[in-house]
Amino acid sequence: MTTAAAVSPLPSAPSAPLLSAEGLHVTFPARRGDADRARAVDGVDLDIRAGEIVALVGESGCGKTTLARSLLGLVPPTAGRVTFAGRPLDYSSRALKAYRKRVQLVLQDPSGSLNPRHTVYDAVAEGLRIHRYGGDEREAVSMALSRAGLRPPERFFLRYPHELSGGQRQRVVIAGALVLNPELIVADEPVASLDASVRGEILALLLRLRSELGLSALVVTHDLGLAWNIADRVAVMYLGRIVETGAVEDVLTTPQHPYTQALLSVLPEAPGDPVVLTGEPPDPSRIPTGCRFHARCQILATGEAERAGVADACRGQDLPVLDGGGGAQVACHWAPR
Structure with missing residues (x-):
């Protein structure tokens, strides 16, 4: 013992x-x-x-x-x-x-963490804007959505959360985390x-x-x-x-x-x-x-x-x-x- x-x-x-x-x-x-x-x-x-x-x-x-x-x-x-x-x-x-x-x-809960009034593009770009990203915002958002499995990314730019499936909404949340190129994610x-x-x-x-x-x-x-x-x-x-x-x-x-x-x-x-x-x-x-x-x-x-x-x-x-x-x-x- x-x-x-x-x-x-x-x-x-x-x-x-x-x-x-x-x-x-x-x-x-x-x-x-x-x-x-x-x-x-x-x-x-x-x-x-x-x-x-x-x-x-x-x-x-x-x-x-x-x-x-x-x-x-x-x-x-x-x-x-x-x-x-x-x-x-x-x-x-x-x-x-x-x-x-x-x-x-x-x-x-992607439904709770995504603003229903924001498009997918704005939801993913939010972190870039908070941190005053100096590069190409559109390119960064496209890359994050692609990495999260939403391809082609441009097809999702102007969609709203209610137009997506649950899995797609979760991928948008993940893309919003990935857009800043983090070293670690905490997934609750x-x-x-x-x-x-x-x-x-x-x-x-x-x-x-x-x-x-x-x-x-x-x-x-x-x-x-x-x-x-x-x-x-x-x-x-x-x-x-x-x-x-x-x-x-x-x-x-x-x-x-x-x-x-x-x-x-x-x-x-x-x-x-x-x-x-x-x-x-x-x-x-x-x-x-x-x-x-x-x-x-x-x-x-x-x-x-x-x-x-x-x-x-x-x-x-x-x-x-x-x-x-x-x-x-x-x-x-x-x-x-």
């Missing part, structure tokens, strides 16, 4: 990450009546390397979107820091503007609102952009199937912390943490019966002592943790924060080495 033990490193891992969270904490005022502040992100180390796609997975309320927003500079951390290309993030308006040219956000549930027939096309597009442009990506999702199809590495988040991380093949074929096992058990192709988690959903203003998952843990509930001699540790002994590197790690008293 172990606590947050590194098992094996990823092969050929570069020494310096492109984007890194170090000891990151983000707290918010709690609901009225709660004594503690809500610890949405409660100690996270996470690295994303050049050309790497990392999937951040977990159920709603686990803190993954807050973590992503903090990495983008939209939510300043309460403690810890974010670094990009080896430099700590500067939260001045001028520095953030320059940073957001290099790191772009792709939202899950990028295919959640799309039909199954279109999801594969968008995932293939993201993989092609990584291959052709060397683009890095953090993909925020509750869908482990999406992580399997797109990611090099996966980080599983629960109640403000990453509880398991490693190469996607390792984590999703031999999950070590009971929470990861439960998430995987509900996939249609998963063997055996789905794990039904009991207890209340995670509440960031009421983080329990010990392992933060113990109140819902099926290993503890079945007596398996007791038989392994770790039940008391599960209930009362906190686990260290996993480091942000690429090695396989798990924050669990019960998980085998």
Whole structure:
């Protein structure tokens, strides 16, 4: 039995990450009546390397979107820091503007992120105008639309969002991110609102952009199937912390943490019966002592943790924060080495 033990490193891992969270904490005022502040992100180390796609997975309320927003500079951390290309993030308006040219956000709902009164051309050109692009705007917009799979691009210039399919709207959003030639994109549930027939096309597009442009990506999702199809590495988040991380093949074929096992058990192709988690959903203003998952843990509930001699540790002994590197790690008293 172990606590947050590194098992094996990823092969050929570069020494310096492109984007890194170090000891990151983000707290918010709690609901009225709660004594503690809500610890949405409660100690996270996470690295994303050049050309790497990392999937951040977990159920709603686990803190993954807050973590992503903090990495983008939209939510300043309460403690810890974010670094990009080896430099700590500067939260001045001028520095953030320059940073957001290099790191772009792709939202899950293209209908909500596109102005219905703007044409496709204006939607994609908006970033160029904000950053006072000095080159040929029409050429840059055409290139971005082509890279996003909307060809010929001129055919889409004067269309409005309501004239496009859901997949085309998502491609316009991606083109709006690509037009500034970013080094990394943060995609928050990028295919959640799309039909199954279109999801594969968008995932293939993201993989092609990584291959052709060397683009890095953090993909925020509750869908482990999406992580399997797109990611090099996966980080599983629960109640403000990453509880398991490693190469996607390792984590999703031999999950070590009971929470990861439960998430995987509900996939249609998963063997055996789905794990039904009991207890209340995670509440960031009421983080329990010990392992933060113990109140819902099926290993503890079945007596398996007791038989392994770790039940008391599960209930009362906190686990260290996993480091942000690429090695396989798990924050669990019960998980085998």
